[in-house]
Amino acid sequence: MIRSTLLAFLIVIAITVVLTVPALAERPELYGLVLIIDPGHGGVDPGASGYFANNGSEVKVVEDEYVYDVALRLRRMAKKYGAIVIMTTRDKKQTVPYAGSQTEVIPPDKNEVFTLSGRKVHSGRNRYLSQRTDIANQALLKYPKHRVVYISIHFDSSGNSELTGVHLIGPNTGKPAIVSLLEEEFRKERRLRTLNGAEYHPFQRNGSVRNLFILKGSNNAVDQRVLIELGNFKNPADVWRIRDYRVRENYAQIVLRALIKLNGVVNLAACQ
Numbered sequence: 001m002i003r004s005t006l007l008a009f010l011i012v013i014a015i016t017v018v019l020t021v022p023a024l025a026e027r028p029e030l031y032g033l034v035l036i037i038d039p040g041h042g043g044v045d046p047g048a049s050g051y052f053a054n055n056g057s058e059v060k061v062v063e064d065e066y067v068y069d070v071a072l073r074l075r076r077m078a079k080k081y082g083a084i085v086i087m088t089t090r091d092k093k094q095t096v097p098y099a100g101s102q103t104e105v106i107p108p109d110k111n112e113v114f115t116l117s118g119r120k121v122h123s124g125r126n127r128y129l130s131q132r133t134d135i136a137n138q139a140l141l142k143y144p145k146h147r148v149v150y151i152s153i154h155f156d157s158s159g160n161s162e163l164t165g166v167h168l169i170g171p172n173t174g175k176p177a178i179v180s181l182l183e184e185e186f187r188k189e190r191r192l193r194t195l196n197g198a199e200y201h202p203f204q205r206n207g208s209v210r211n212l213f214i215l216k217g218s219n220n221a222v223d224q225r226v227l228i229e230l231g232n233f234k235n236p237a238d239v240w241r242i243r244d245y246r247v248r249e250n251y252a253q254i255v256l257r258a259l260i261k262l263n264g265v266v267n268l269a270a271c272q
């Protein structure tokens with residue numbers, strides 16, 4: 001009697017293992033993650049800009065088109081790995097990453113609109129910026145059981161032309177796991193911001209240098225929130241790099257790796 005009960009019990013266990021293990025193994029790496037990508041600027045606001053020399057003439061490169069391209073690359077990758085992806089702005093005419101070579105400049109346009117309202121993207125003032133955070137707060141309500149991450153993508157124009165590389169701005173208190181993971185991944189590829197060869201404040205808290213509306217806890221309730229400055233338009237090497245689609249693809253891959261690591265952490269609170 002005991003034997004047959006034990007046997008039945010073992011069979012049940014075996015069936016459970018057979019049924020659940022493949023299901024778990026088939027889950028994509030970003031299963032259960034909602035990624036909000038906030039491409040900086042757009043519409044009538046091109047953001048910062050820089051120039052690079054091209055056959056003796058200077059060609060202008062604007063921030064919004066390049067960060068939007070990185071956002072599209074990240075969206076494509078994150079979706080492939082099972083994430084739900086929401087963009088805060090969209091450009092109906094630019095739905096896939098720019099296919100031109102690195103010797104071409106992504107042509108500037110004013111097509112970007114806010115995803116929430118469909119209104120043209122405007123700069124600065126809070127009534128426009130809240131379109132970028134309202135969408136994040138709504139995602140938290142819509143997906144209460146998911147892990148929500150908010151990534152704003154920019155390209156800086158710092159006064160010091162020697163500053164080169166990527167830096168991250170996070171909430172004014174604590175350091176979300178996504179910030180530490182991004183720092184780790186960008187450092188591995190030697191992409192973090194440096195000054196004269198030494199790493200230079202790759203992470204800053206909101207409010208320490210700039211006070212950004214979109215990162216304030218009262219405006220954006222997503223814990224895992226970060227703004228990435230991919231480079232400095234004043235630095236010729238950074239401008240040269242961002243033109244290259246392979247570099248933009250690489251930036252998106254680095255962010256993807258950080259997201260995959262984040263999603264692999266079962267208890268997020270434990271690593272904060």
Ligand SMILES: [Zn+2]
Binds near residue numbers: 040041047048155156
């Ligand atoms: Zn910007």
